[in-house]
Amino acid sequence: MKEPNSPDSPLADLCRQRGLKLTGQRRTIAFVLSDSDDHPDVEELYRRAVEVDPRISIATVYRTVRLFEENGILQRRDFGGGRARYEVADGDHGDHYHLIDADTGKVIEFENTELDSLLEGIVRQMGYDLVTTRLSVVGRRKAKTRTRD
Amino acid sequence: MKEPNSPDSPLADLCRQRGLKLTGQRRTIAFVLSDSDDHPDVEELYRRAVEVDPRISIATVYRTVRLFEENGILQRRDFGGGRARYEVADGDHGDHYHLIDADTGKVIEFENTELDSLLEGIVRQMGYDLVTTRLSVVGRRKAKTRTRD
DNA sequence: ATTGCAAATGATAATCTTTCTCATTATCAC
DNA sequence: GTGATAATGAGAAAGATTATCATTTGCAAT
Ligand SMILES: [Mn+2]
Ligand SMILES: [Mn+2]
Ligand SMILES: [Zn+2]
Ligand SMILES: [Zn+2]
Numbered sequence: 001m002k003e004p005n006s007p008d009s010p011l012a013d014l015c016r017q018r019g020l021k022l023t024g025q026r027r028t029i030a031f032v033l034s035d036s037d038d039h040p041d042v043e044e045l046y047r048r049a050v051e052v053d054p055r056i057s058i059a060t061v062y063r064t065v066r067l068f069e070e071n072g073i074l075q076r077r078d079f080g081g082g083r084a085r086y087e088v089a090d091g092d093h094g095d096h097y098h099l100i101d102a103d104t105g106k107v108i109e110f111e112n113t114e115l116d117s118l119l120e121g122i123v124r125q126m127g128y129d130l131v132t133t134r135l136s137v138v139g140r141r142k143a144k145t146r147t148r149d
Numbered sequence: 150m151k152e153p154n155s156p157d158s159p160l161a162d163l164c165r166q167r168g169l170k171l172t173g174q175r176r177t178i179a180f181v182l183s184d185s186d187d188h189p190d191v192e193e194l195y196r197r198a199v200e201v202d203p204r205i206s207i208a209t210v211y212r213t214v215r216l217f218e219e220n221g222i223l224q225r226r227d228f229g230g231g232r233a234r235y236e237v238a239d240g241d242h243g244d245h246y247h248l249i250d251a252d253t254g255k256v257i258e259f260e261n262t263e264l265d266s267l268l269e270g271i272v273r274q275m276g277y278d279l280v281t282t283r284l285s286v287v288g289r290r291k292a293k294t295r296t297r298d
Numbered sequence: 299a300t301t302g303c304a305a306a307t308g309a310t311a312a313t314c315t316t317t318c319t320c321a322t323t324a325t326c327a328c
Numbered sequence: 329g330t331g332a333t334a335a336t337g338a339g340a341a342a343g344a345t346t347a348t349c350a351t352t353t354g355c356a357a358t
Contacts, residue, residue: 128288
């Protein structure tokens with residue numbers, strides 16, 4: 001039987017670069033993650049992975065996101081819904097923050113270098129080196145025009 | 150049997166002001182919270198409450214912190230340890246942020262008005278009103294002097 | 299002070315997310 | 329290809345929080 005030899009996803013390559021064993025399941029999950037530009041939780045990743053390869057278990061998804069996070073491939077996020085959410089570390093965009101729409105739950109990303117350096121400076125002034133910034137703001141869309149009753 | 154008529158804690162008064170029924174358990178939990186200046190989780194609150202009044206259950210502590218949070222009396226915090234932590238809203242100090250020592254887990258509070266207004270401005274510029282800021286930074290203490298091996 | 303009723307409590311079961319266990323399977327260096 | 333080793337699948341287990349329900353309690357009206 002011939003292998004189609006389809007090119008691996010960027011994350012699968014990263015996986016190999018880190019010396020991690022590249023199993024079929026990891027290849028699938030890496031592909032799904034490379035293909036995502038949102039912030040899926042494990043349940044959602046599992047759904048997407050099963051569509052690519054049905055012989056995958058949710059236990060492996062849990063294991064894989066943990067492995068990828070420990071190896072700097074993924075970033076874990078907490079938007080307060082009780083389940084961890086993930087996104088690719090160093091995708092096309094670098095470090096960024098998240099604004100969550102209070103009414104819809106929609107996640108909007110933003111960057112701000114002034115915020116970066118302000119936080120860095122505050123922490124330094126307190127005698128610490130900044131390791132991690134965990135920041136998300138919840139906002140409600142401003143009504144630009146008053147809606148009539 | 151005469152009641153000592155001990156004065157209620159600030160939080161118990163707040164509880165009454167909000168029209169919440171002031172049970173013995175709530176009085177105890179309110180006292181414990183008023184007496185705390187750290188960020189205890191429910192398990193820890195339960196331990197402290199039991200020392201004041203042993204006839205209290207952890208279910209009631211869970212219920213009460215939720216009630217207090219819904220009524221703006223408590224603020225829930227997430228420092229990433231898997232359990233929610235609580236502190237009095239509008240204690241002697243107003244809104245503040247948290248720096249967590251990466252090595253010891255110690256929580257250090259800080260305020261910064263520049264940070265307040267920068268976040269407010271960023272969110273406004275994106276067309277939203279700021280509802281909640283969820284921010285904690287993890288830092289590692291800077292070694293001021295090199296320790297010899 | 300007593301009564302009555304709605305609300306709160308205690309004990310424990312259930313839920314939800316994540317991790318662990320262990321027998322089976324697959325990867326990859328040789 | 330073979331073998332050592334690591335990964336997987338299925339389900340149990342863990343840990344935090346919420347739900348259930350019979351019993352108790354606060355408190356407002358009498
Ligand atoms: Mn989801
Ligand atoms: Mn604790
Ligand atoms: Zn993001
Ligand atoms: Zn605090």
